[in-house]
Amino acid sequence: xxxxxxxxxxxxxxxxxxxxxxxxxxxxxxxxxxxxxxxxxxxxxxxxxxxxxxxxxxxxxxxxxxxxxxxxxxxxxxxxxxxxxxxxxxxxxxxxxxxxxxxxxxxxxxxxxxxxxxxxxxxxxxxxxxxxxxxxxxxxxxxxxxxxxxxxxxxxxxxxxxxxxxxxxxxxxxxxxxxxxxxxxxxxxxxxxxxxxxxxxxxxxxxxxxxxxxxxxxxxxxxxxxxxxxxxxxxxxxxxxxxxxxxxxxxxxxxxxxxxxxxxxxxxxxxxxxxxxxxxxxxxxxxxxxxxxxxxxxxxxxxxxxxxxxxxxxxxxxxxxxxxxxxxxxxxxxxxxxxxxxxxxxxxxxxxxxxxxxxxxxxxxxxxxxxxxxxxxxxxxxxxxxxxxxxxxxxxxxxxxxxxxxxxxxxxxxxxxxxxxxxxxxxxxxxxxxxxxxxxxxxxxxxxxxxxxxxxxxxxxxxxxxxxxxxxxxxxxxxxxxxxxxxxxxxxxxxxx
Amino acid sequence: xxxxxxxxxxxxxxxxxxxxxxxxxxxxxxxxxxxxxxxxxxxxxxxxxxxxxxxxxxxxxxxxxxxxxxxxxxxxxxxxxxxxxxxxxxxxxxxxxxxxxxxxxxxxxxxxxxxxxxxxxxxxxxxxxxxxxxxxxxxxxxxxxxxxxxxxxxxxxxxxxxxxxxxxxxxxxxxxxxxxxxxxxxxxxxxxxxxxxxxxxxxxxxxxxxxxxxxxxxxxxxxxxxxxxxxxxxxxxxxxxxxxxxxxxxxxxxxxxxxxxxxxxxxxxxxxxxxxxxxxxxxxxxxxxxxxxxxxxxxxxxxxxxxxxxxxxxxxxxxxxxxxxxxxxxxxxxxxxxxxxxxxxxxxxxxxxx
Numbered sequence: 001x002x003x004x005x006x007x008x009x010x011x012x013x014x015x016x017x018x019x020x021x022x023x024x025x026x027x028x029x030x031x032x033x034x035x036x037x038x039x040x041x042x043x044x045x046x047x048x049x050x051x052x053x054x055x056x057x058x059x060x061x062x063x064x065x066x067x068x069x070x071x072x073x074x075x076x077x078x079x080x081x082x083x084x085x086x087x088x089x090x091x092x093x094x095x096x097x098x099x100x101x102x103x104x105x106x107x108x109x110x111x112x113x114x115x116x117x118x119x120x121x122x123x124x125x126x127x128x129x130x131x132x133x134x135x136x137x138x139x140x141x142x143x144x145x146x147x148x149x150x151x152x153x154x155x156x157x158x159x160x161x162x163x164x165x166x167x168x169x170x171x172x173x174x175x176x177x178x179x180x181x182x183x184x185x186x187x188x189x190x191x192x193x194x195x196x197x198x199x200x201x202x203x204x205x206x207x208x209x210x211x212x213x214x215x216x217x218x219x220x221x222x223x224x225x226x227x228x229x230x231x232x233x234x235x236x237x238x239x240x241x242x243x244x245x246x247x248x249x250x251x252x253x254x255x256x257x258x259x260x261x262x263x264x265x266x267x268x269x270x271x272x273x274x275x276x277x278x279x280x281x282x283x284x285x286x287x288x289x290x291x292x293x294x295x296x297x298x299x300x301x302x303x304x305x306x307x308x309x310x311x312x313x314x315x316x317x318x319x320x321x322x323x324x325x326x327x328x329x330x331x332x333x334x335x336x337x338x339x340x341x342x343x344x345x346x347x348x349x350x351x352x353x354x355x356x357x358x359x360x361x362x363x364x365x366x367x368x369x370x371x372x373x374x375x376x377x378x379x380x381x382x383x384x385x386x387x388x389x390x391x392x393x394x395x396x397x398x399x400x401x402x403x404x405x406x407x408x409x410x411x412x413x414x415x416x417x418x419x420x421x422x423x424x425x426x427x428x429x430x431x432x433x434x435x436x437x438x439x440x441x442x443x444x445x446x447x448x449x450x451x452x453x454x455x456x457x458x459x460x461x462x463x464x465x466x467x468x469x470x471x472x473x474x475x476x477x478x479x480x481x482x483x484x485x486x487x488x489x490x491x492x493x494x495x496x497x
Numbered sequence: 498x499x500x501x502x503x504x505x506x507x508x509x510x511x512x513x514x515x516x517x518x519x520x521x522x523x524x525x526x527x528x529x530x531x532x533x534x535x536x537x538x539x540x541x542x543x544x545x546x547x548x549x550x551x552x553x554x555x556x557x558x559x560x561x562x563x564x565x566x567x568x569x570x571x572x573x574x575x576x577x578x579x580x581x582x583x584x585x586x587x588x589x590x591x592x593x594x595x596x597x598x599x600x601x602x603x604x605x606x607x608x609x610x611x612x613x614x615x616x617x618x619x620x621x622x623x624x625x626x627x628x629x630x631x632x633x634x635x636x637x638x639x640x641x642x643x644x645x646x647x648x649x650x651x652x653x654x655x656x657x658x659x660x661x662x663x664x665x666x667x668x669x670x671x672x673x674x675x676x677x678x679x680x681x682x683x684x685x686x687x688x689x690x691x692x693x694x695x696x697x698x699x700x701x702x703x704x705x706x707x708x709x710x711x712x713x714x715x716x717x718x719x720x721x722x723x724x725x726x727x728x729x730x731x732x733x734x735x736x737x738x739x740x741x742x743x744x745x746x747x748x749x750x751x752x753x754x755x756x757x758x759x760x761x762x763x764x765x766x767x768x769x770x771x772x773x774x775x776x777x778x779x780x781x782x783x784x785x786x787x788x789x790x791x792x793x794x795x796x797x798x799x800x801x802x803x804x805x806x807x808x809x810x811x812x813x814x815x816x817x818x819x820x821x822x823x824x825x826x827x828x829x830x831x832x833x834x835x836x837x838x839x840x841x842x843x844x845x846x847x848x849x850x851x
Contacts, residue, residue, distance in 0.1 A: 042563075042564065043564065046564030046569070047564075049573070050573060050577060053577070139719065140718075140719045140722045140723050141723060142719070142723070143719075143720065143723050143724070143725035144710075144720070144725055145725075184597075184598070184630070184684055185684070186683075186684045186711040186712075186713050187684070187685070187710065187711055188684070188685060189628060189684035189685040189686040189687065189848070191630065198596065198597040198600050198601055198604070198630075198631075198632075199596055199597070199601060201596065201597035201598065201600070201630060202595070202596055202597060202598075268714055268716055268719060269714035269716060322718070322719075322739070322744070323718075323738040323739060324716075324718055324719060326714065327714075331566075332564065335566075335570060338815060338816055339570075339815060339816075340815075341814075341815045343737065343738050344738070345737075345738025345739060345741070345742065346738060346739065346741070346742030346744055347738055347741055347742055348738075408563075408595055408596065409592075409593060409594065409595075410596065410601070446714075449711075449712075449713075452710070453680075453710040453711075453712065453720075453725070453726075454725075456678060456708050456709075456710045457678040457708070457710060457725055457726055459675065459676070459708075
């Protein structure tokens, strides 16, 4: 922890009138952009960089940070209401959030997302303030073998993401892996599976796949079953009432995932998306009622929503204390720092304590603003679902198309989006679950790269995965995680027999 | 009442969407179809009026990459300075054309072939085609002017056994090359890799068994800090702070002479260690294939004026860029020489695709 005096300087920046105004502006823009499917914090921050030119650096960065965590905060809205993830970190929020909305609990789901996000955001800022300078060593402690083991642990969750046939879940995951290999291979520079299309050399963007498999396929499903299904039933849309039991249900995941999400956020490359998936999976693993997940269970929504917001604060650790951007968004944030003449890195805390602590201190205020801003709006936002269905379906289509187009300005990606929409639709018709596909796609690319980096550095010696303590611990956890459900089901069978 | 609110909320979302999604492409679309006819008329005029050309509409500065990277920043800062300093009166819009390491943007420029489109590029414009990943090469475009430069650096973990690049290369020559791992951000055959090979080759190291890993998630610093890799080959700007704090140890900088600044000035060049090689990461502007001399001269003068302005000097300082102005002719010669060096290196590595 820095000296008390320095931290107070930070609060001075954050609590000043301008400070509060810029935080408010930042989180307002962020939460709005986050709500729109496809548009995320990267676009928002990049576009705002020229505006901040000449501004006081501390205030400008307070605002930029607000855009970032505001977008993660708002990103769950369209995941819950429309099954169309607002940003990549909120895909897992739709697993239980969307079923909740379909069960007539849209308002409640949004309230749970807002409260979990607030808790995740706030607890992680406390951790950030207390440990940021020390935690930088955690960020550098992960080498390629440890990353590989971490991804392996994530993958053991495929079985728990599947409803029904494990075989179908595995097939879905394998296809996800295959799609992850498309593009230029970073370790050799060779193009793989590009079919001569230059647009495929960079691989396929995560949001194209997420919006295709979830939002577009849902649209197809609604059109086909137009008399049966609906985005959500219209009763009790706006009710935010949370019972004591609901709050109790949130408290467990919120407490655990604030810490786990924060730690995953610290690791460069892991970030909010992986944290939200692991948040979902780990809650399901330790739950006494795993069968409730995926059907509109409060804990299944609170887990990932807490984790992705906590991870966002976590990602400021390597950025601020090491100058290492761990994700696309933090890379653009780094650019924003540079424009303002501030170089993030190990010297930042000493050179510019007002910036370092100002950004962190403003996050407390930003999170409160987000909660105050979002909660009263929920009844109105939830009303979106009462929009006549043909209109709503067209809007989902339009937002998905615009969101994808804004990533690359390429019509090719629009065809890809529709292609994945058709794939998602077919998968749904034949009961292949989509979450394992998405999980394998996210983890697969990083898993392959870290495996091969480890192999190159060790001249092909597989023992690196066991001589590194972190990697060894994670591999043991993976084995346990894999074996545990099998042992459990064997026991149950014994009991029955 | 509630329905009204809901639909007005959606309307608001739409407006926000239009505002942020359209921000970039607005100017691009604005001068789309009507402008192509204008400019072709303009091309005809300029042959009779060879000495001067002025744009007939707004100018599009293309960054063949996504928002936030080096090319994007250069494009945005250039457009901003040219407009704010009143150097160019026409509207200027920055358009991102990301994809395939730049190739998507380059083919866009080549197909438009409109003198109102210019784009920013650097070494990848030579390397990507040499790796066989772009149908267009630098020869398909008109070099207008180079504006800035930055330099590469080689760093190790703080406790590494080598203190200079020369010591590292001696160790590699003593038969330990296969035990040393070099890490960079980009793939083999692209900048970070080639930069290292370029110096190793000049020092007489056998480049065929240098092991290189790519860590695209900006993990190179972490890899040398935790000992997963031995040397990080990168741009000096990416490691300045870590050098200053002592988290990494610099072996050499790739510039001709030592750089300015307290920390940077202490880093030895490869040259003073007896390795006769330099590497400049130049960055400049190019135009479409068919440009008249007058059109080139127009942009050349404007970019020169911008490069000399105080506003741009401030920007250079913020980003730690060096001034490196080259006019069209100098640039052409420089590019030919650089391209030849890259070709030789890639063919040594057996990676040349033609």
